[in-house]
Amino acid sequence: AQTVTQSQPEMSVQEAETVTLSCTYDTSESNYYLFWYKQPPSRQMILVIRQEAYKQQNATENRFSVNFQKAAKSFSLKISDSQLGDTAMYFCAFMKQASWGKLQFGAGTQVVVTP
Amino acid sequence: SQTIHQWPATLVQPVGSPLSLECTVEGTSNPNLYWYRQAAGRGLQLLFYSVGIGQISSEVPQNLSASRPQDRQFILSSKKLLLSDSGFYLCAWGQGVLDSGNTIYFGEGSWLTVV
Numbered sequence: 001a002q003t004v005t006q007s008q009p010e011m012s013v014q015e016a017e018t019v020t021l022s023c024t025y026d027t028s029e030s031n032y033y034l035f036w037y038k039q040p041p042s043r044q045m046i047l048v049i050r051q052e053a054y055k056q057q058n059a060t061e062n063r064f065s066v067n068f069q070k071a072a073k074s075f076s077l078k079i080s081d082s083q084l085g086d087t088a089m090y091f092c093a094f095m096k097q098a099s100w101g102k103l104q105f106g107a108g109t110q111v112v113v114t115p
Numbered sequence: 116s117q118t119i120h121q122w123p124a125t126l127v128q129p130v131g132s133p134l135s136l137e138c139t140v141e142g143t144s145n146p147n148l149y150w151y152r153q154a155a156g157r158g159l160q161l162l163f164y165s166v167g168i169g170q171i172s173s174e175v176p177q178n179l180s181a182s183r184p185q186d187r188q189f190i191l192s193s194k195k196l197l198l199s200d201s202g203f204y205l206c207a208w209g210q211g212v213l214d215s216g217n218t219i220y221f222g223e224g225s226w227l228t229v230v
Contacts, residue, residue, distance in 0.1 A: 004158075035218070045159075045205060045221035091158055100166055101147050101209035101219055102174075105158035 002027045004094050006106035013082045014114050020067075021077045021109045023092030029053075033095040034068065034075045035103070040088040048090070051075065082113045117142035121206040121222035128229055134179075134193040136225050138206030141187065148189040149207040149219065150181055159205065165189060201229045 003026045013019035025034070036048040051059045051068050058066050063083075067076045079086055092106040121138040128134060140146050147166050151159040161174045163181035171181050178197050182190045189206055206222040 037221075043203060043224045045207075045224075047218050047220075050218060095219075100164060101217065102149070102161055102164060103159070103219055105160075107158045 002029075002094050002096060002104050004092055004104050004106035006092055006109050008109045009107075010110040010112065012112045012114060013079070015082055015084060017082055018078060018080050019082060019111060021079075021090055021092075021111070023075045023077070023106055025073050025075065025092075025094050027073070027094065027096070029096055031097040033097075034066075035093040035095065036064070036066070036075075036077045037091045037093060037105075038086075038088040039091065039108070040085075045091075049077065079111070084113050084115065086111060087113045117208075117220065119206060119208055119220055119222045121204075121225055123225060124223065125226045126228070128196050128227065130198055130229055131195045134191070134196050134200070134227070136191040136204055136206075136227075138189045138191075138222055139187055140189075140208045143187070143208070143210075145186060146208040146210065148183060149209070150189065150191050151205045151207060151221075153203040153205065153224075155202070163191070196229045198229050201227055203227075 005024045011019050032053045034051045037045050038048050039045050049059050049061045049064050058068050063080045065078050089108045089110050091108045093103045118141045149164045150162045153159045165171050165183045179193050204225045207219050209219040210217040
C-alpha cells in the first residue's frame with residue numbers, strides 16, 4: 001500500500017515571500033501520478049498542480065512549481081510571491097497507475113500568508 | 116463544461132437516524148465517481164468509488180453504503196448513523212477510464228454532524 005507523508009502541519013509566510021511544502025511517498029510502483037490540492041476556508045478542494053512520474057521535467061503553474069525527485073520519492077511544492085489568497089490547507093496526493101483514479105492523500109499542511 | 120454538485124451542504128442528524136447525501140455530475144458521461152471523508156484536521160480518506168451504474172467498490176469497512184442509480188448520480192447512505200460518522204464528505208469525479216492520471220474534481224462538500 002502507498003503512504004503519503006506531509007511532515008509540516010503548518011507553515012507561515014509573508015506576502016510576496018516564497019514557501020516550500022514537503023511531501024514524501026512510499027511506493028513500489030514505477031508509474032504513477034502526483035498532485036497538490038488546496039483547500040481554502042470554503043473547504044472546496046482545488047487542483048494546484050499535477051506531475052506524471054515518467055516525466056523528468058518539474059511541473060509549473062504560474063506561481064506554483066514542484067521539485068519532483070523520483071529516486072528520493074519526494075514531491076515538494078513551492079509557492080512564489082505568496083498572496084493572501086494562498087492561505088489554505090495544502091494536500092499532497094498519490095495516484096497509482098491503472099487504479100481508476102483513486103487518490104491517496106497526505107494529512108495536509110496549513111499555509112498562512114500574513115500581510 | 117463539467118460541473119459537480121452535492122447536497123445538502125450541512126446536516127445535523129441524531130444517532131440512529133438514516134442518511135442520504137446526493138451528488139450529481141453534469142457535462143460528461145460515464146465518469147468515475149468517488150466519495151471521500153475528511154475527519155477534523157486530517158486528510159481525505161476514500162470511502163467508495165464507482166466505475167459505472169450499479170458498480171460500487173468499498174475501500175473501508177464502515178457503517179455507510181453507496182449507490183449509483185444513474186450514470187451521473189452517486190448517493191451515500193446509512194440506515195443508522197453513529198457518532199463516528201461525523202465529518203466532511205466530498206463527492207468527486209474523474210474521466211471514466213482505468214488509467215488516465217486525469218485530474219479528479221471535487222464537489223463543495225457536505226458537513227455531517229451526528230448528535
